[in-house]
Amino acid sequence: QSALTQPPSASGSPGQSVTISCTGTSSDISGYNFVSWFQQHPGKAPKLIIYEVTQRPSGVPDRFSGSKSGNTASLTVSGLQAEDEADYYCSSYAGSNNFIFGGGTKLTVL
Amino acid sequence: QLQLQESGPGLVKPSETLSLTCTVSGGSISSTTHYWGWIRQTPGKGLEYIGNIYYSGSAYYSSSLKSRVTISVDTSKNQFSLNLNSVTAADTAVYYCASRHGGHGPKFDSWGQGTLVTVSS
Numbered sequence: 001q002s003a004l005t006q007p008p009s010a011s012g013s014p015g016q017s018v019t020i021s022c023t024g025t026s027s028d029i030s031g032y033n034f035v036s037w038f039q040q041h042p043g044k045a046p047k048l049i050i051y052e053v054t055q056r057p058s059g060v061p062d063r064f065s066g067s068k069s070g071n072t073a074s075l076t077v078s079g080l081q082a083e084d085e086a087d088y089y090c091s092s093y094a095g096s097n098n099f100i101f102g103g104g105t106k107l108t109v110l
Numbered sequence: 111q112l113q114l115q116e117s118g119p120g121l122v123k124p125s126e127t128l129s130l131t132c133t134v135s136g137g138s139i140s141s142t143t144h145y146w147g148w149i150r151q152t153p154g155k156g157l158e159y160i161g162n163i164y165y166s167g168s169a170y171y172s173s174s175l176k177s178r179v180t181i182s183v184d185t186s187k188n189q190f191s192l193n194l195n196s197v198t199a200a201d202t203a204v205y206y207c208a209s210r211h212g213g214h215g216p217k218f219d220s221w222g223q224g225t226l227v228t229v230s231s
Contacts, residue, residue: 003156034215038157045206045221046157051214089157091216097170099216101149101157 004028004090004102011108012080020105022073022090028100034093035073037066040104041086050075077107085109112137114207114222122201122229128194132207132222139188140165145210146190147218148181150203158203162210163190197229 005023012018022029022037029035035053038046048057050066053073063078073092077084090102118130132146139146147162161171163181171179175194183190194201204226208218 032215036216036218038218045224046218047221048217048219051211051217051219057219091157091159091218093215097162098173099159101159103156 002100004092004100006088006090006102006105008103009106009108011110012077013110014080014082016080017076017078018080018107019074019076020088020090020107022075022092022102024071024073024092024100026071028092028094029068029073030071031095032093033068035066035068036091037064037073037075038089038091039084039086040089046089080109082109112209112220114209114220116205116207116222116225118225118227120226120228122197122227123231124198124229125196128192128197128201128205128227128229130192130205130207130225130227132190132192134188134190134209139183139190140185143212145212146181146183147208147210148192149206149208149218151206151224152200152203159216160192160194160205164212199229201227202229203227 037050040046053068054066065076089104113135115133122128145162148160163169169181180193204224206224207222209220211217
C-alpha cells in the first residue's frame with residue numbers, strides 16, 4: 001500500500017485557520033470511518049489529536065477538528081497559536097488489521 | 111494513564127535481527143480494549159506502521175514488512191517485543207511502541223518516547 005498523500009507544508013498567522021488535507025483511496029480513507037490525526041513536535045513522540053475522522057480525545061482543544069469527503073480527510077486548526085507549530089500526520093485503516101500513514105505536513109505559524 | 115518505554119540495542123549490523131522490547135506501566139497489557147503496536151519513523155521522514163498484537167498473542171503485520179517481522183507478548187512481564195530480521199540501512203529509524211484502542215481504527219492513544227536504531231557495520 002502507498003502512503004496517504006499530504007502537502008509537505010502549510011502555514012498561517014496567529015488567530016487564523018488552516019486546513020491540512022490527506023488523500024487516499026477507496027481501499028482506505030473512503031472505505032472506512034477510521035481516520036486519525038497526530039501532532040508531533042520536534043524530538044517528541046506523536047500525539048493523537050483526532051480519531052474516527054471527527055472525534056477528539058479528552059484534553060485536545062476544540063480548535064482542532066476533522067472531516068472527510070470521499071477519498072480525502074482534512075484536519076482544520078482554528079485560532080492558530082504558536083504552540084500549534086508542529087508536524088501533523090494522518091492515518092487510516094486499510095483493511096485486514098492494517099494501517100497506513102501520510103507523509104506528514106509541517107505546519108508553520110507565521 | 112498508560113506509559114510505554116522502549117528498550118534494546120541502538121546499533122544493529124546489516125543482515126542481523128533488530129530486537130526491541132516495550133514495557134507497559136499504568137495499566138495491564140492483558141487489557142481487552144487495547145492492542146500493542148510498533149511504528150517507526152525514518153530520519154526526517156514520515157511514520158510507518160509495523161504491526162500490532164493482542165494480549166492473546168494474535169499478531170497482525172504491515173503487508174510491506176510481514177515477511178521479516180515478528181511481534182510477541184509476555185503478559186507476565188507486561189511487555190511486548192519486536193523482532194525484525196535481515197535488516198539493512200533502510201531499517202534505520204526511530205522505533206515507537208504504542209497502544210491502540212481496538213475497534214477505533216488507528217487510535218494509537220499512548221506512545222513511548224521512541225528509540226533510535228541504527229543499522230551499520
